[in-house]
Amino acid sequence: MSKILKPARMERCIGCGLCELMASKISKEKYSYSESFVQIRKSSSGQPFFKAIIDYGQETDYPEVKEICPVDCFDIEEEE
Numbered sequence: 001m002s003k004i005l006k007p008a009r010m011e012r013c014i015g016c017g018l019c020e021l022m023a024s025k026i027s028k029e030k031y032s033y034s035e036s037f038v039q040i041r042k043s044s045s046g047q048p049f050f051k052a053i054i055d056y057g058q059e060t061d062y063p064e065v066k067e068i069c070p071v072d073c074f075d076i077e078e079e080e
């Protein structure tokens with residue numbers, strides 16, 4: 001089974017965007033918010049304030065993306 005990046009603790013997210021940039025740097029070799037497989041969006045209302053939209057059509061289990069998050073929002077887990 002393959003592993004995936006999971007937004008496990010988005011209630012901690014401060015919307016810094018570092019995960020988006022790291023994800024695009026690793027997969028596309030450039031810093032791009034729009035081409036990243038992680039997209040951080042403001043929630044329409046209530047908490048958590050941000051949500052992560054992840055493109056699981058590609059490899060996502062990069063420890064660098066998990067580790068760059070300053071508030072430890074992500075886990076890398078077996079796909080369910």
Ligand code: SF4
Nearest residue numbers: 013014016017019069
């Ligand atoms: S790196 Fe962490 S805190 Fe920053 S936008 Fe991504 S999930 Fe949110």
